[in-house]
Amino acid sequence: MAKIEVEGLSKIFGPNPEKALDLVEEGHAKDEVLEKTGQTVGVNNVDFDVDEQEIFVIMGLSGSGKSTLLRCLNRLIEPTEGTVKVDGVDITDLDSEKLRKFRREEFGMVFQNFGLFPHKTVLENTEFGLEIQGVDEETRKAAAEDALAKVGLDGWEQKHPDELSGGMQQRVGLARALAVDPEVLLMDEPFSALDPLIKREMQDNLLDLYDEMNKTIIFITHDLDEALKLGDRIAIMKDGEIVQVGTHEDILTDAENDYVRDFVKDVNRSRLLNAKDAMIKPRAMVYSEQDGPRAAMHKMRHEEISSIFVVGKHRQYQGIVKMEDVLELVNKGKDDLSEVVKEVPTASPQEDMDELFSKIANLDCPLPVVNDNNKLIGIIVKSSVLSNLSSEEVV
Amino acid sequence: MAIIDFLTQKIPLGNAVEWLVNIIISNFGGVLDSFSAFIKTLMDGLIGILSFGHPLLFIGVFALIAWLIRKDIKLTIGTVLGFLLVLNLEMWDPLIATLASIMTSVLISLVIGIPMGVLKSRSKIIDIITRPILDFMQTIPPFVYLIPALMFFGLGTVPGIVATVVFAIAPPIRLTYLGLEQVDEELKEAGRAFGSTPFQMLFKVELPAAMPSIMMGINQCIMLSLSMVVIAAMIGAGGLGKPVLRSLSTVDIGLGFEAGLGVVILAITLDRLFGRETN
Known part of the structure; x- marks a missing residue:
């Protein structure tokens, strides 16, 4: 069974989403809806499944709605319409108490600009999820140290985030997500802010960790090479819609429309070089x-x-x-x-x-x-x- | 007709305020009295603590606190020398009285101001309502509300403290609000994504992240309280303001300078100790 099932998910930004939603359901594109109602479509009627223990990459340019879509999955952004099922439970139906429980136990999230707490040490940052859950100090310290060791940061526990390089900060971000031992990792362009060398190293680390753990990962990126390196399957987004979902081969060989083709053409940069x-x-x-x-x-x-x-x-x-x-x-x-x-x-x-x-x-x-x-x-x-x-x- | 009325007849705004003040005095006298008693007790208690033992003991303790907070030897020595000078100039008792009244005003300002700032950031309505009130409080000349303060609480320290609070409470409210508003969106998302309750969000994520701004509010609150020392003395508050006022009426340049120097030393010390940037 699929780990996550998303069905008919839409997010409209604006004071009067009903009208825009009707248009979206009739199959109108983002531009048309904006023109007719003045409201912005963040996510436009999206369906997809993510399998258990798969790395599912959502790729698109900035403004394509990929980050909004990711945030709809744990309702950091409230979806306007549609359902998100995790292990068969519809997240969009949960009250705030149950949603909190879900976020605590089910999801770990990693952010583009790391989202670390500047006033906390590396260890305290890593403990955060467990601290919120009310886990006792000793247990959470052990779990946090374990997570830090996994990402190769043992010995840095007492430093503050601003004493670390970007790559190391994101390792803390990853450790913080891993410390709660979530089923699903939501990663929002986690390596985009890093320079290419560090980025590659982090990708390799992530793949190593992925092999060791049984986690489902949803990974957002605007970088096709990153998508190809990490993703078991890749979804390409444009204007809030998913224009293609498939494996590497699917994406690279039978690109379904011009947008995907443009994206993919770039990867074969061999033609540009001599x-x-x-x-x-x-x-x-x-x-x-x-x-x-x-x-x-x-x-x-x-x-x-x-x-x-x-x-x-x-x-x-x-x-x-x-x-x-x-x-x-x-x-x-x-x-x-x-x-x-x-x-x-x-x-x-x-x-x-x-x-x-x-x-x-x-x-x-x-x-x-x-x-x-x-x-x-x-x-x-x-x-x-x-x-x-x-x-x-x-x- | 109405226009001519408007041009010739004054709106009885002053009368209205007077009427309101009288209503408050005649109907809420009991409340005002017990509030007054509370502040007085607080003040007396603080003065009692601060003047416990010899002034040198106090200076030593203060230097120790300075060292513990800032770990700065220059600041510590400066604190000691400054206070020794005040002691030598025989301004010690007024200094303690001023310090106690500032601590009381700042304490009240923070106890009301910081939660107020939090409420402001939580509720659009409270934000909109408090904005003009704060503007009003920050811009109206303090002399204007000395009179009602005097009428509510009588001559002495209490109206001085109330006037000081009115004058100094805006920065902690505004800077707490500002600090909370400026917390990085990603930090808040991180807090929520890991399942924080609203309470946990506030105390584990937002307030700590807003701390630099809140500290700035506290610092400004202290400084504004100090600048009210002389004005508060006009309605009978004790402390360093009193000799300054006296020197004004007797044209005693020397006394005025000595007392004024006491305020400056206290101000600089407190500013450095609870200053803007905390490590």
Whole structure:
């Protein structure tokens, strides 16, 4: 059975939602409703299910209603119409007492700007949910320490949030949500405020934690790469409506409308890049004029690489030598490196990533980039091609 | 006709206020008396505590408090030197009387003001009603309400304290309200998302987050109370205001300066101790 079932959920912002709601139910879009009634549609007649222990990503640009939708699930924002069932219980029907109980036991929430209490220490912040539940001090301290250890923050208990970096603050936010051991984690763009490197690290952490725990996660993001990395299924929102729900493959292959296609097109950014953008400077080269096998071996050992490019005068590209071949030469006491220099495919600076990818796929060494004058100007390693295929913000 | 009436005949606003004051005095005399007695008891108790033992003992205790609150050696030494100077100038008893009356006024202002600020932030109606009243209280010259205060409570310390409260209560109300209004929306959401009751929201999330602003309100309340010291002395309140007034009527520059310096030292000390930014 689905963990969460959302049916016909709408949120209208305005003093007179009834009129707007009628229009919404007739299938009018956000713009039309705004024009006819002056009221804003936050969420427009949305249906979806979230399975037990799934990471369900809701993705959309800002203003698409994704954060509003998330807040309707625990009624931080009161839905105007529709039902939200968690384990079959309709949340929209609960009185304030029962709703509180539900929020305490069922949901943990993580916020975009962390939402940490500045006057509390890291430990006290993490204890917050349990403190609210009236759990005794010892138990909640143990649970909070446990949660902090899970997110890798042991030893930071007595610090205040403003003493921590953004990434660490969000770890506290995550620990605070985990400390109450909720069934469902609601995460509202939790990593959007972090820089790309930290963001990636946090995503990996979240996936590790997810593997260890049995939680259902609803994750909001505006970043398609993040959605693809984390989501078991992805819902794409636009103007308050869900325009597509599906797995990665569904989303990437049969994008259902222009909006999704626009979103997805960006992910294949390989078309935008060429060899010049992706190449790096070689860490070391062998100069055939002066270097023999021993120098080549020394350079490879020093840089901890297993092959090295050979160039002549003015960095004219000649080929590549491999560690094992050079070793053999040295053992045999030979001095002429040229007999082990091998040819590998080369790339020109303007070649695009698709071509590069096919060239590098079967190569067991970096791909040399050579200009029109046969000068070696850079090398491309596999990992940089791959990371360029999926990275950075998609906004 | 009506316009001509309006131009020639004064609206009897002054008479109305007078009438209202008289009504209050004749009908609520008992209430006013017991309120007066309560404040007096509070004041006397405070003076009793503050003048227990030798002034040097008091200075020592005060320095210790200064150290415990601020952990600032310069402030602590400054406090000691300032109070020693007041002691030397023979202004000690008036200083204690002033300190006691300020503590009483501030206490009353905070006990009423902070909950009032909370109510203001909870209810739109209360907010709208209190806004012009607070404006009125903050802008009307204090001399104007000295007279009714005098009539309600008679000559002495109590009307002085009431006048001081009227003058100094606005900042704690306004800054408590402001602090609560400015609590980060995400913090409130976090509080609610984890299932806080409205009571828990207020005491565990909102008030602590609004603390810097509330502290500022307390500081301003103390400072405004101090600025009423001389005015309150005009209706018989004791303390440092009295010698200042006396020096005015006898053109005694020296006395005026000595008493005035006492107010300044007290003001600076209290400002640094319960100052704007708390760590």
